[in-house]
Structure formats: structure tokens, C-alpha cells
Amino acid sequence: MARYEPKTAEPRQQARWAAADAFRMPTTGTGRPKYYVLEMFPYPSGNIHMGHARNYVMGDVVARSKRAQGFDVLHPMGWDAFGLPAENAAIERGIHPGDWTWSNIANMRDQLKLLGLSLDWSREFATCDPAYYGKQQAWFLELFKRGLVYRKDSVVNWDPVDNTVLANEQVVDGRGWRSGAIVEKRKLNQWFLRITDYADDLIEGLKELEGRWPDKVRLMQENWIGRSKGLQMTWAWAGAAPAGAPDGLEIYTTRPDTLFGASFMGIAADHPVARALAESNPAAAAFIAECRKGGSTQAEIDQAEKVGFDTGLKVVHPFDGREVSVWMANFILSEYGTGAIFGCPAHDQRDFEFATKYELPIIPVVRPDGTGDDFAVESEAYTGPGTIFHSDFLNGLEIEAAKAEAIARIEAAGQGQGATIYRLRDWGVSRQRYWGCPIPVIHCPTCGAQPADQLPVELPKDVTFDTPGNPLDRHPTWKHVKCPSCHGDATRETDTLDTFVDSSWYFARFADPTADEPISREAADHWLPVDQYIGGVEHAVLHLLYARFISRALSDAGLMNVKEPFAGLFTQGMVVHETYFDGVDSVGKPAWVEPADVRIETVDGKRVATRLSDGKVLSIGDIEKMSKSKKNVVAPQEIVDTYGVDAGRLFVLSDSPPERDVQWTPGGVEGASRFVQRVWNEFDGFDPAVEGDEAANASLLRETHKAIKAVTEGVSGFRFNSAIAKLYAFVATVRDHGKAGGAAKRETLSAMARLIAPFTPHLAEECWTRLGEEGMVLDAPWPVYDPALAADDEVTLPIQVNGKRRGEIRVARGLEPAEVEAIVMADPEVQARLEGLTVRKIVVVKDRIVNVVVA
Secondary structure: OOOOOHHHHHHHHHHHHHHOOOOOOOOOOOOOOEEEEEEOOOOOOOOOOHHHHHHHHHHHHHHHHHHHOOOEEEOEOOEOOOOHHHHHHHHHHOOOHHHHHHHHHHHHHHHHHHOOOOOEHHHOOEOOOHHHHHHHHHHHHHHHHOOOEEEEEEEEEEEOOOOEEEOHHHEEOOEEOOOOOEOEEEEEEEEEEOHHHHHHHHHHHHHHHEOOEOHHHHHHHHHHHOEEEEEEEEEEEOOOOOOOOOOEEEEEEOOHHHHHHOOEEEEOOOOHHHHHHHOOOHHHHHHHHHHOOOOOOHHHHHHOOOOEEEEEEEEEOOOOOOEEEEEEEOOOOOOOOOOEEEEOHHHOHHHHHHHHHHOOOOOOOEEOOOOOOOOOOOOOOOOOOOEEOOOHHHOOOEHHHHHHHHHHHHHHOOOEEEEEEEOOOOEEOEEOOOOOOEOOEEEEOOOEEEEOOOOOOOOOOOOOOOOOOOOOOOOOOOOEEEOOOOOOEEEEOOOEEOHHHHOOOHHHHOOOOOOOOOOOHHHHHHHOOEOEEEEEHHHOOHHHHHHHHHHHHHHHOOOOOOOOOEOOEEEEOOEEEEEEEEEEOOOOOEEEEOHHHEEEEEEOOEEEEEEOOOOOEEEEEEEEEOOHHHOOOOOHHHHHHHOOHHHHHHHHHHOOOOOOOEEOOHHHHHHHHHHHHHHHHHHHOOOOOOOEOHHHHHHHHHHHHHHHHHHHHHHHOOOHHHHHHHHHHHHHHHHHOOOEOHHHHHHHHHHHHHHHOOOOHHHHHHHHHHOOOOOOHHHOOOOOOOHHHHOOOEEEEEEEEOOEEEEEEEEEOOOOHHHHHHHHHHOHHHHHHHOOOOEEEEEEEOOOEEEEEEO
């Protein structure tokens, strides 16, 4: 019996697929039902590892199984190729971002091809290619014409040394991550997309995705959009309005029921009142400057210490007439509501912490059921349900009724009105960097912002990064153009687009990447929506939300006809790996060591890691996500060279449910490699001339149809680990049926080759050929089980005693109750449980359960 050799078999099968152009799909298919499978396309960072591979292998399992089930499958691949890492590489290595990016793409393409993925490479594109981003510029200008694109001043993180805008995650302890300079908050004129115009539609659309999207992802999107109903009102100043400030202080609240609990007013540090005060108050100006050094995301603000500044201003309470002090506070976002709040410390934890620090009143106005008017808030805010008290005309009302009454009173007084607002803000898409899609706008001093008249607007290649800031700003010729309207001197927009724009529509371009228009309506109508989208949960909000928004905007513009781009979504877990390090480096960080240079041994009952190169004992760190920075990655080439790629594919899917993390272990992939060999042995040892035993053949066919049923259900339900577990058991069952042979054994092996094909495609092709079947298993139909043969002959019946489970028995399916009773009462374990008890009756639910009632 010949040993299976993946080093020769896998390249052989990949060459067969390539020669047949097996995965190329015509623009609008071949006439069979369509199925569009897509994994979130990768950023070309240079190398992929088995953590990345898991995502693509999952998609490949779906694509191959759907093809076998009779679908035209679209399964493309491309590259999310713009972004800051390429600019960083240009600065660090002295190379052009484009050269770095295209080199990485070539390397990663070769690595992906090692995995044997059924990808249609004819549709490949990179977002940094003008052929792609020129089409993006075209639809951007269409949205510009429709009023969905606009400019406004916006606060950004500004690095005064690098002269560039920093993303929130690039601000570390208030300093630029690269320069170390103290980051400033500046207002810059930025481009925005009006995603808020679609806020309601984006929330309502989530209902259509129920059952096909994870509930947690739909909830995360709903919370991010943050639709809330409340009261927008104005509080009158106590005395004259401050110089340069509005006539009153406008606030928004979702809790008008707690207005009587107001003990302070809070305004953001960049609120108009704060800015007006800072002009004449140095202490206020200093507080604002300090706030600008802090984080700007909600998460950063929530974690920061609550600090404030008493402005000395007061407003008049709308109901009881008392004066309430106005404070600047670092936890208030100017972008949410009006940038001003009323603080109710008794019923908001953030307000409670602030009031406690500054010794402000804490006035409870909602008491829990079962408490009286002496209810007090002491250690934390009370945010639960209850009844209103200490609130005059609202006393005795439940919360929702009190909200309605408070809004009605304010509206009647002409001081405000009920309002619905959103946490979602318009999408700021300006980036002050080179390596991105140029915004196709020309600025004319006479005509204003004008659409570029020649697309694509390509990035100039002759740029340098030896000076901080955006190279496009200082390019001697690129930005100087003529106005397309008046033909006078004008300048190009030098900001580039957020890379989330690039990934917001790529799935639609895949339908026909050669189309002259941005999106081929014919191809998009055929292929969209994506039937199964696969990627990490870290993209649950921004990428997926932006893609849903752009699909709506482009549909309204007549460029496509699908508002929900992803009919099905699966968020996979990560591949994690143990980390190893040799002490710490010069800056106190662990000196990570790659797993390939580590030997693990057990010494005196403990695991010990030593470095292969010098035998030095290493520290064993945490189990973490595979990461180049931690040097705990495993490259596909390592697996191909040692075990074969099918063993790697099998392991990353077999050891854990696909939505959960899987820990990479050498023992795990070795076990998968042994299974590959066992499968091959069944085919290589098959002799069709041996007819086999009739009873064994019949039993084997029953087991085969059970396996077909279980694997089919596992694959369709994204329970890949369960499907693989059944395949392991199935191969063992075939081996145990040594007396089977002939047509029955051949039918079994034919089914086995097709069942393993989505998981181990190279092995399946080799087995298919060894069996003497024609063509490729890739084109063979998925096996279909016979329900009668797939049904279990036996069932497991739980045994309850007075309703509590006490054991179980295996009996023939369909056994009559009297026969079941006899078996139960003869069971030694049951007899032991019933010793000394009187059996009143035995209830048998056929093929389901047995309940023994005793006294």
C-alpha cells in the first residue's frame, strides 16, 4: 500500500484546476442558481498566516459544497490595498508605498494559492489600482451631485511635529504614536458623507437580516446608530446672557422624567458658551486646552477621570425656578445632541461620579418599587425602573408616563419639543495622507468646489516622505490645475478618502470588474446580494455599516439595485497560539521568539520551552491571537512543507466551532495529518473485485447514508467541526467494516471522496482518481442520503424517576411501550435506583423518554 504524499499530490491537483480554469465564473453565470461567497478581502501586509487561512478556508468549504449542490458559485478575491501602513513602510524603508504594496500582493497571492482555494482569480483587483479607484471617484461625484457629499469644519487629532491628522488609535497617552508630540485638537475643513440621512432605514433594515446575521452584530449596529427619543429644550440664563453666547442653553435629554433631579448643567469643552468664556477667562481657556489633550472617542471618555470647571454661570430650572450652575465637563461630547446636558447624579452613573467629586447635590426622583419617599442614592446611581417622586406634578407616575408629561409641559410653555436624535454622525472621509484614493474635487477661488472633469484622478508617483505631512500638499505640479468651469487657476483637493470607502462597495465591483461603469447593473442584478459573507467580528460596525449605507446611496442613485449587500453573515473566531519570549528588550517589551525556533518538553511534570538555536530556556507567555508583532504566527508554507495543506485546512476547522477561537498546536495538525493518511489507505487498499459479505455491505450502506446526512447538515449549518468529527467517525466505521466490498464499498468510497472534498480538496481529488471515477471530484454532485437508510435503528431513551433524570437506555426504534417497560425494569442501574421504593406506574413516550413514578 503506497503512502499518501501531499508534497507531490497537492501541486498536481492545483495544476489540474489551473489547467481547466476550474474556478472561473462567466460574468452572469451558466444558468444554474447563483451563490455568491465572499470573505472580507485582506490588507496586503506582506504575509498571511494560518489565522488568516481559517477565514478563507471556511469560505472555500461553503463555495465547494454549494458548487457540488448545483449552484453557479462566485468566489472572488482582491486586496484592500490603500492605508497608512504603506506610508509608514515608505518612511522606514525608503521605498514607494506602491512598490511595497504590489510586492506584498504578489507574495500573499502565492501564499493564498498554496491553500488550494476555489477562487476566481480572473476577477482579482486591488483598491490602489486606478482602474478601481477611478470608478470609485465616479460614484463619489454622483453622490456629490446628489448632495450626499459635503464639507464642514471638524475637530481632529493634530500632530504638530509630523504635521498630520492622527486617527484616535494613533494617539497614545495624549501623544502622537510616532513623533511623541503632545497631540492638539484642531478644526479642519473635512469631507463628509451624509450617512445620517439613512439612519432610520439602516435600523429598519436590520430586521430583514434576522436569522442570517449574528444577533450580536445586529445589536451592535443598532446601538452604534443609537436612535433615541427625548426632549430638546432651552434653559434660560439667570441674568444676562454671557457675552458671545446664545440667548439660552439648549440641551437634549432622553430622561425628561428626571428633570426635577437636575443639580448641574454640563457643556462640552468646545461648546460655543465655553469658547466665548475662554476669550476672557484664562482659567477656562486652560481647562479647554487640557481637555483637548484627552481622547475623543466615547470609550476613551468613559474610562477617563471625570473633571470639570465651574463657569460661574447659572440657568433657571424650567419647572421649579431654582438656579442651576453650569459646568464645563470632559465627559460631554459636542457631537452628540447639542453638546450640553442637565446632570441628574441620582440616576446617571457618570453624573453621579462627577457630582460626588465636586460635592454637588444628588437629588433622587425615581424610587424602586417597594421603597418610600425616604429612598436615597448613596454608593451609585439608581438606573432601574420605578415611580417618580420629589417631582411635583410628576409624582406617582411611572417613568414612560412621566417622560410624556414632562415633554408636554415644556412644549406647552414654548421652551422645547420632543425630538428623535441619533448617536450616529455623518461619516468623515477626509484623510490628510498620500496613500489613498484622491478626492476628485477641484477648488476654484471663483467657482468653489467643482467635480474633477477627468477621471481617474491618479496619485502622482514622484513623491517623497522626507518631510512631515501630506506629500500631495507640497507637490510642485500635481495639485495645480485649471477650473473645469471657468478655466481659471485652481487646485486639486489634496485629502484622500478613508479606506473604509474602498471596502464599502468592492463586493459589487466583483460582479464584473471589467465594466466601464462603476457597477455593471446586469452583473450586479444577477449576483447581488452576497449570499454568504465571512469575516471577523471586529468589523461588525464600521465596515458593515458603511457598506450597507453605500449600497443604499448607490441604489438611490440608480447605480445598483440592492440595499442590503450581505444576505448572510458569519463572524469567525481567531486562531490563537502560545507565545514565547527571551526576557525583555531595551524598552522593556518582551523579546518574542518564533514558534519554529522553540522546542517544548515536559520536565518534572512541567512544560519547558527551549530555543532550538542555542538551547536557552525561554519564558512561556499567554495564548494570544496570531500576530507578527508577537512572533507567534505559523505560515502556510511551514504546514505545506511538513504536513501538507489539507492537514492544515482540516485542523483549523476541526478543533473548535467556527465562531470560536481555535488554539494552534503541533499535536493537532499532526492528528489531522494522520487522518489524511487513514482516508487514503481506504482508497488505496480498495479491491473492486472483492464482493464482500452481504450483511456487512448492507450495514456499511446504512452508515454511509447516516454520514452523508450528518456532514450535509454540519456544512449547511456552519458546524464544520461537527461535520469533520462525523467524517473521522465515518472513516473508522468503514475500516471496521472489513468484510464489506464490491458495489457497496465503492458507493461508500465515492460518497466519502465527495464529503471530504470541501475540507481536503487535494486529497479528495487523489482519492477520486484512485477510485477510477471520471473527471474531477470538484465537478461531481454532492451525495444525497436516503432518509430510510439514514435513520437510526436505535434510539437513546432518558430514564426519569419522578421527573428527574437518572439514566438512559438504548432500544430499537419503534419498540412498543410494554417491551420498553420490561427492559427498563430489568436494567441493573434502574433496579438499584428503585430499591426500597414502590413503583406506581411507568410512562413511556415512544422513542422519546421513560418516566418511572414511585412512592
